[in-house]
Amino acid sequence: DTGVSQDPRHKITKRGQNVTFRCDPISEHNRLYWYRQTLGQGPEFLTYFQNEAQLEKSRLLSDRFSAERPKGSFSTLEIQRTEQGDSAMYLCASSPLSQQNTEAFFGQGTRLTVV
Amino acid sequence: AQSVTQLGSHVSVSEGALVLLRCNYSSSVPPYLFWYVQYPNQGLQLLLKYTSAATLVKGINGFEAEFKKSETSFHLTKPSAHMSDAAEYFCAGNQGGKLIFGQGTELSVKP
Numbered sequence: 001d002t003g004v005s006q007d008p009r010h011k012i013t014k015r016g017q018n019v020t021f022r023c024d025p026i027s028e029h030n031r032l033y034w035y036r037q038t039l040g041q042g043p044e045f046l047t048y049f050q051n052e053a054q055l056e057k058s059r060l061l062s063d064r065f066s067a068e069r070p071k072g073s074f075s076t077l078e079i080q081r082t083e084q085g086d087s088a089m090y091l092c093a094s095s096p097l098s099q100q101n102t103e104a105f106f107g108q109g110t111r112l113t114v115v
Numbered sequence: 116a117q118s119v120t121q122l123g124s125h126v127s128v129s130e131g132a133l134v135l136l137r138c139n140y141s142s143s144v145p146p147y148l149f150w151y152v153q154y155p156n157q158g159l160q161l162l163l164k165y166t167s168a169a170t171l172v173k174g175i176n177g178f179e180a181e182f183k184k185s186e187t188s189f190h191l192t193k194p195s196a197h198m199s200d201a202a203e204y205f206c207a208g209n210q211g212g213k214l215i216f217g218q219g220t221e222l223s224v225k226p
Contacts, residue, residue: 004158033213040124042205042216043159056213091158093214101147101166104214106158 004107006092012113013082020078021110025094032075033104034067035091036060043091049075082114119148119208121217129225134178134193136220138206141187147209148189150180153219154202162204165189176200196224 005024013019025032030051035043046065047057051072061067064082069075079086089111093104122137140146147166151159163174170182180191189206201224206217 031212035216040219042121042207042219043214045213045215048213056211093159101164101209103149103161103164106151106160108158109156111156 004092004094004105006090006107006110008110009108010111010113012115015082015084015114017082018078018080019082019112020076021090021092021112023075023077023092023107025074025092026096026105029094029096029105030072031095031104032069033093033095034075034077035093037089037091037109038087046077079112082112084114087112087114118142118210118215119206119217121204121206121220123220124218125221125223127223127225128196130198131195134191134196134200134222136191136204136206136222138180138189138191138217139187140189140206140208142208146189148180148182149207149209149214150174150178150189150191151205151207151216152176152202153205159205162191196222198224198226200224 007022033048034046037043049069064080067077089109091109093106095102095104118141120139149164150162153159162178163172165182173179178193203219205219207214
């Protein structure tokens with residue numbers, strides 16, 4: 001297994017455009033997380049899935065953001081009508097179990113720049 | 116609810132010196148705590164984790180952390196810094212099945 005994979009690594013878009021990011025978790029990991037990280041800050045939780053079910057969404061996730069995980073495998077995060085404040089690194093992570101002592105494995109992230 | 120606080124957004128040490136990065140947690144239940152490292156434009160890599168089996172936890176790259184319940188702390192240490200240790204370090208705790216991160220500490224290592 002090659003780990004958590006995110007695509008694209010970098011995205012530059014004009015304000016108002018829609019963007020979609022993809023995350024492929026480690027095989028058989030049933031939990032998948034999305035985080036957002038801005039410069040000089042720690043990752044902020046956005047949402048997570050257990051298999052195909054979206055179990056929790058942060059208040060940070062406005063109605064312009066939507067995430068899906070069809071069939072409980074890969075996940076997509078879509079941002080509609082992007083704003084400059086959406087510029088950040090978007091990190092995906094997965095974990096094999098729902099136990100609280102299990103760490104999450106992170107992908108390399110997608111860096112979004114809204115111009 | 117659990118939260119983690121990292122004291123010091125930037126720490127600078129000389130090569131060969133002791134590294135100490137501070138993390139305090141607040142929790143009403145026994146915590147599960149983690150330290151991650153992030154190199155520029157990369158994702159996060161796990162250094163070590165505390166899962167109540169032992170209060171002194173050894174991780175990769177010579178790092179270790181000690182869980183102190185009386186101080187609600189989980190500080191990260193390394194006896195001798197290497198240039199390659201320069202990176203951003205994040206302390207995290209588990210809250211409701213997801214990780215909650217501190218704001219991070221950037222470690223600089225001077226030759």
